[in-house]
Amino acid sequence: MQNPIASLHDNITRFGFYFGGATLVGIVICFWIEVVSRYFFNSPTLWSNALVAYFLCISVSLAMPELARTHGHIAITILSEKLPPVARVKYDRFLVMIAGIVCLITVWIVVDETLRQIGSGTTTAMGINVPKYWLSSFICYAFINTSFHFLRHAFFPAPAVDKNNT
Incomplete structure (x- = not known):
């Protein structure tokens, strides 16, 4: 049975992923309107x-944590495949821990920039004038949520699943 906090975290991530998919629909609609007009x-x-660019930023930001949750990111596995199983587990846990730490450092940078944008009143350009920190907040969400998933994989790894027996 999964921890209720982990389950809530997974559900929030999954909801964000679906919302990110909805922004892709928004991109298609914007392009249709542009072509027709x-x-x-x-x-x-x-x-x-501008709206397409902002929707793309939101879509990527909301999809990124789901990829970390499901191990859906691209990985170059040539080294880990050559390791014995015990060493491979340790190596994989080390890599996701480093990825989680890098994401947390990125959160710190993004939060600092977002606070600067709030303080200066920076707005977006290209025909849509909204506070820029709205977009930055999606980027911050992406990196903090992704870091939590990476750190969960590092410290609380799920049991290995035999893909040949599923």
């Missing part, structure tokens, strides 16, 4: 490119 009405929008 540009090529059928000869009146391109001023906001669609």
